[in-house]
Amino acid sequence: NAGVTQTPKFQVLKTGQSMTLQCAQDMNHEYMSWYRQDPGMGLRLIHYSVGAGITDQGEVPNGYNVSRSTTEDFPLRLLSAAPSQTSVYFCASSYSGGPFFNEQYFGPGTRLTVT
Amino acid sequence: KNQVEQSPQSLIILEGKNCTLQCNYTVSPFSNLRWYKQDTGRGPVSLTIMTFSENTKSNGRYTATLDADTKQSSLHITASQLSDSASYICVVILTSGTYKYIFGTGTRLKVLA
Numbered sequence: 001n002a003g004v005t006q007t008p009k010f011q012v013l014k015t016g017q018s019m020t021l022q023c024a025q026d027m028n029h030e031y032m033s034w035y036r037q038d039p040g041m042g043l044r045l046i047h048y049s050v051g052a053g054i055t056d057q058g059e060v061p062n063g064y065n066v067s068r069s070t071t072e073d074f075p076l077r078l079l080s081a082a083p084s085q086t087s088v089y090f091c092a093s094s095y096s097g098g099p100f101f102n103e104q105y106f107g108p109g110t111r112l113t114v115t
Numbered sequence: 116k117n118q119v120e121q122s123p124q125s126l127i128i129l130e131g132k133n134c135t136l137q138c139n140y141t142v143s144p145f146s147n148l149r150w151y152k153q154d155t156g157r158g159p160v161s162l163t164i165m166t167f168s169e170n171t172k173s174n175g176r177y178t179a180t181l182d183a184d185t186k187q188s189s190l191h192i193t194a195s196q197l198s199d200s201a202s203y204i205c206v207v208i209l210t211s212g213t214y215k216y217i218f219g220t221g222t223r224l225k226v227l228a
Contacts, residue, residue: 004158040220041220042119042204042217042218042219042221043159043204043218044218045215045216090158090159092158098214099216100146100208100210100214100216101146101147103161104161106159106160107158108156108157108158109156109157109158
């Protein structure tokens with residue numbers, strides 16, 4: 001199993017540009033999440049999905065969109081990049097029942113810089 | 116306010132020495148507490164998961180303790196190795212109405228040869 005994979009590993013955007021961060025998992029996990037990690041702060045939840053076709057907002061959803069058309073993939077879209085979105089983004093997945101009682105597996109991260 | 120505070124922020128030790136990292140939390144009610152290891156440039160990896168009724172959980176040279184009365188947890192690393200150099204993150208799962216991960220900001224550990 002490859003586990004949770006993310007692409008790209010690094011990305012530089014100009015303010016106003018849009019892009020999609022890719023996330024895939026091959027563990028047949030129902031639950032997937034996107035987090036951002038900023039210096040001096042704990043990870044913060046952006047969006048999550050409890051299964052294909054079902055998504056919901058986390059604590060910092062503004063400026064981001066998600067969709068879940070398959071169990072394996074959970075892309076994160078930045079609609080109009082802003083410097084405040086400079087961060088490291090992590091995708092995570094866990095078994096049905098969610099990450100609150102089960103193990104949560106994190107991807108390697110995407111480091112995004114917005115200039 | 117539900118918070119998780121970790122200390123120290125950073126720590127340098129010599130290879131072979133032991134160390135203890137602290138986690139104080141005000142999260143209530145909670146279902147479990149987790150410790151993660153995050154290598155530089157990588158995602159967090161789970162070390163231990165403890166329910167509120169457990170006092171200790173080990174994973175090799177890593178031993179986590181939990182005192183739910185004082186709302187404190189610690190992660191003890193025995194006989195440190197260079198590969199232990201990483202950030203260690205304490206996470207408490209809040210269960211008030213909805214479930215939520217409350218992340219600490221981590222302790223950055225550096226092990227020197």
